[in-house]
Amino acid sequence: xxxxxxxxxxxxxxxxxxxxxxxxxxxxxxxxxxxxxxxxxxxxxxxxxxxxxxxxxxxxxxxxxxxxxxxxxxxxxxxxxxxxxxxxxxxxxxxxxxxxxxxxxxxxxxxxxxxxxxxxxxxxxxxxxxxxxxxxxxxxxxxxxxxxxxxxxxxxxxxxxxxxxxxxxxxxxxxxxxxxxxxxxxxxxxxxxxxxxxxxxxxxxxxxxxxxxxxxxxxxxxxxxxxxxxxxxxxxxxxxxxxxxxxxxxxxxxxxxxxxxxxxxxxxxxxxxxxxxxxxxxxxxxxxxxxxxxxxxxxxxxxxxxxxxxxxxxxxxxxxxxxxxxxxxxxxxxxxxxxxxxxxxxxxxxxxxxxxxxxxxxxxxxxxxxxxxxxxxxxxxxxxxxxxxxxxxxxxxxxxxxx
Numbered sequence: 001x002x003x004x005x006x007x008x009x010x011x012x013x014x015x016x017x018x019x020x021x022x023x024x025x026x027x028x029x030x031x032x033x034x035x036x037x038x039x040x041x042x043x044x045x046x047x048x049x050x051x052x053x054x055x056x057x058x059x060x061x062x063x064x065x066x067x068x069x070x071x072x073x074x075x076x077x078x079x080x081x082x083x084x085x086x087x088x089x090x091x092x093x094x095x096x097x098x099x100x101x102x103x104x105x106x107x108x109x110x111x112x113x114x115x116x117x118x119x120x121x122x123x124x125x126x127x128x129x130x131x132x133x134x135x136x137x138x139x140x141x142x143x144x145x146x147x148x149x150x151x152x153x154x155x156x157x158x159x160x161x162x163x164x165x166x167x168x169x170x171x172x173x174x175x176x177x178x179x180x181x182x183x184x185x186x187x188x189x190x191x192x193x194x195x196x197x198x199x200x201x202x203x204x205x206x207x208x209x210x211x212x213x214x215x216x217x218x219x220x221x222x223x224x225x226x227x228x229x230x231x232x233x234x235x236x237x238x239x240x241x242x243x244x245x246x247x248x249x250x251x252x253x254x255x256x257x258x259x260x261x262x263x264x265x266x267x268x269x270x271x272x273x274x275x276x277x278x279x280x281x282x283x284x285x286x287x288x289x290x291x292x293x294x295x296x297x298x299x300x301x302x303x304x305x306x307x308x309x310x311x312x313x314x315x316x317x318x319x320x321x322x323x324x325x326x327x328x329x330x331x332x333x334x335x336x337x338x339x340x341x342x343x344x345x346x347x348x349x350x351x352x353x354x355x356x357x358x359x360x361x362x363x364x365x366x367x368x369x370x371x372x373x374x375x376x377x378x379x380x381x382x383x384x385x386x387x388x389x390x391x392x393x394x395x396x397x398x399x400x401x402x403x
Contacts (some may be wrong), residue, residue, distance in 0.1 A: 003046055003047055003048035004046050004047065005046075005047045005048070005113040005114065005400075005403060006047065006048040006049075006050065006111060006112050006113050006114075007042060007047055007048070007049055007050070007112065007113065007114040007115075007116060007399065008050045008051075008052060008108055008109065008112040008114070008115050008116065008135075009031075009035055009049070009050070009051045009052070009077075009116045009118065010052050010105070010115055010116060010117050010118060010122045010123075010125060010126060011028065011031055011051065011052065011053045011054065011118045011122055012054050012055065012101075012118070012119065012121040012122040012125065013028055013053070013054065013055055014028065014053060014055060014056045014057070014060040014063075014064065015028060015031075015032065015051070015053035015056070015060070015063075015064040015067070015079070015081065016028070016032070016060065016063040016064045016066075016067045017060060017063070018063065029318075030142075030197055030318060031118050032067070033198075033200060033388065034140075034388075034395075035051065035073065035077065036071060036073055036200075036388075037200075037388040037389075037391075037392035037395075038392055038395050038396060038399075039073060039076040039077045040076045040392075041392045041393055041395075041396040042076075042396055042399070043076045045396060045400065048078075049076055049077045049078070050077065050078050050079070050080070050108065050112070051077050051078070051079040051080065052079075052080045052082070052104070052105065052108055053079065053080070053081050053082070054082050054084070054101050054104070055082075055084040055097070055101075056081050056082060056083055056084060057083065057084065058083065060081075061081040061083065064079065064081050065079070065081070080108065082101070082104050084097060085097060085100055086100070101125065102125065102128070102129070105125055105129065106129065109125075109126065109129050109133055109135060110132075110133050112133075112135045113135055113136065113403060114135055114136045114137075114138060114399055114402060114403070115130075115135045115136070115137050115138065116138045116140065116399075117137065117138060117139055117140060117169070117173075118140050118142070119140065119141070119142045119145070120141070120142075120145055120162065120165050120166055120169060121165070122140075123137065123138075123139040123140070123141075123169040123173060124165050124168070124169055126172075126173075127168055127169050127171075127172035127173065130172055136174040136175070136402040136403065137172060137173045137174050137175075138173065138174065138175045138176075138177065138399070138402070139169050139170065139173035139175070139176040139177070140177045140195070141166075141169075141176055141177065141178050141179075141183070142179065143179060143311055143314060143315050144310050144311045144313075144314055145162055145166070145311075146159050146160075146162040146163045146166060147309060147310040147311040148235075148311040149162060151235075151309060151311065152234075166185075167185060170183075170185060170186060170187055170190065171187055173190070174190075174191065174402055175190075175191045175192075175193065175398065175399075175402055176190060176191070176192050176193075177192075177193055177194075177195035177398075178192065178193075178194060178195065178314065179194075179195065179196055179197055179314070179315060179316035179338075180194060180313070180314040180315065180316055180337065180338045181194045181337070181338045181341070182314065182337070183314075184314070193398055194338070195395065196316045196321070196338070196386060197316050197317065197318035197320075197321060198321060198386055198387060198388045198390075198391050199318065199321040199322045199325050199382065199386060199387055199388065200387070200388055200389075201325060201382075201383060201387040201388070201389050203289045203290060203293060204289075204293045204321075204322045204325035204326050204382075205293065205325060205326070205379070205383075206297055206325065206326055206327030206375060206376070206378075206379035207297070208327075208372065208375075208376075210294055210297065211294075211297045211298050211327065211375075214294050214295065214297070214298045215298045218283075218295075218298065220256060220298060222254065223254045223255065223256045224252050224254060224255045224256070224300050224301075224366070224368075224369050225255075225256050225257075225258055225298055225299040225300050225301075226245055226248070226255060226256070226257045226258065226299065226300070226301055226302070226303060227257075227258040227260065227295075227296045227298075227299035227301070227302045227303070227323075227328060228241060228257070228258070228259055228260065228302065228303040229260035229261075229292060229296055229302075229319060229322070229323075230260075230261070230319055231261060231262065232261060232265040232267040232268055235306065235307065235309075235311070235312070237305050237306065237307065238265075238267050238268055238271055239271050240305060241271075241303050241305065242257075242268070242271040242272055242274075242275050242277065243271075243275055244303075244305075244358065245257050245275075245277065245281075245282075246275035246276065246277050247358055247362065248362050248365070249277070249281060251359075251362055251363070251366070252362075252366060255281065256281055256282065256283070257277070257281060257282040257283075258282075258283055258285070258295065258296070258298075258299060259282060259283065259284045259285070260284075260285050260286075260287055260292055260295060260296065261284065261285075261286060262286060263286055264284065264286070265284065268284065269284075293322075293325075293326050296322075296323065296326045296328060297326040297327050297328065299326075299328045300328075300329075300368045300369050300370065300371070301328065301329055301330070301331055301349070301350075301365055301368050302319075302323040302328045302329070302330045302331065302349075303330075303331055304317060304319060304320055304323065304330045304331065304332045304336075304339070305331065305332060305333045305352065306332075306333055306335050306336050307333075307335060308333075308335045308354070309335070312335045312336050313335060313336070313337050314337075314338075315336050315338075316336070316338050316339065317336070317339075320332075320339055320386075321382055321386040321387075323378075324348060324378040324379065324381060324382035324386065325379060325382040325383070325386070325387070326379070327375035327376065327378055327379040328375070328378065329348055329349035329350070329368055329371075329374050329375070329378050330343065330348060330349035330350075331349055331350050331352060331361070331365065332349065332350075332351055332352065333351070333352050333354075334351055334352070334353055334354060346377075346381050347374070347377065348377070348378055348381060349368075349378075350364055350365060350368075
């Protein structure tokens with residue numbers, strides 16, 4: 001039977017980048033996970049699924065093809081990888097590359113029923129060409145990129161330009177997905193659906209027996225364990241995390257801080273030394289996802305704190321879903337609005353309110369020591385609400401409803 005519809009996933013970046021690759025890095029793990037669950041679901045509904053990935057090097061094209069083959073995604077998705085021909089960092093080469101990409105895309109978009117644009121730039125290509133073709137356009141917005149650029153000190157013209165791109169994409173799209181429950185600036189009549197950063201329950205789950213065994217293996221049976229899993233980028237608030245833990249040690253001297261980062265972090269080491277956290281009170285690990293899950297499920301509480309910035313107000317860190325899936329309640333600040341509501345409504349951890357004395361928060365946290373009822377509640381909530389296994393069919397339903 002011939003496919004009834006064709007969807008093209010438009011990724012304006014390399015599909016698969018290894019962390020140790022030199023040059024410009026773009027995080028596309030969430031995109032790969034989305035495609036990995038939604039493509040098979042759409043194929044079961046007799047859709048044809050295509051992927052276009054732009055700006056690749058020759059090695060990244062090879063990596064992408066190998067990933068599709070090893071994951072089995074090549075059975076559900078036909079992929080087109082295009083090389084980047086111009087350099088980065090200067091306006092003229094960027095502009096030339098943009099028009100080269102437009103040429104790549106024209107025939108592919110013409111044969112599509114739905115174009116799924118990933119982030120602002122991916123959607124921009126679809127938005128510019130939409131008047132010439134008949135496809136429906138989906139805008140998968142990945143947070144407030146313009147505010148992030150402003151915080152990082154980008155020139156004002158560039159920040160304004162990105163805001164113009166965002167507003168243009170919102171006007172042209174037929175459906176917008178955001179990682180938060182709200183979409184500021186949404187034009188009247190546009191369809192919006194919150195699409196949180198879901199997790200894969202094959203990689204993250206809670207097992208009390210495994211957690212107990214790992215605690216014994218790490219000699220943590222009688223200690224209060226904090227965990228942080230992620231990078232040490234500026235928005236992760238490493239200094240604030242370490243200061244909080246250092247103060248917590250004064251009321252809970254047996255506390256231990258598990259730090260899971262992709263590679264050794266001097267930033268963490270410097271902050272731990274600056275705050276006089278003894279070596280016996282922390283450990284740093286570099287783990288694959290399966291091992292990471294086994295380690296972080298031993299924790300009593302996870303750090304997930306963010307600053308009061310618009311880019312955080314409309315965010316939904318994937319780590320939230322993964323912590324809960326591993327049976328770990330979270331300590332969050334009140335600035336990630338979607339998370340605050342979930343934590344408050346479903347008792348998934350603690351909220352550190354602005355101006356609240358540190359001592360008050362720490363007193364509440366102590367009761368999470370080996371609290372197995374809380375761990376089971378967090379894991380159950382994640383399984384039922386935040387796993388891709390539960391949400392892939394929902395996303396496919398939203399795409400089908402466009403036609």
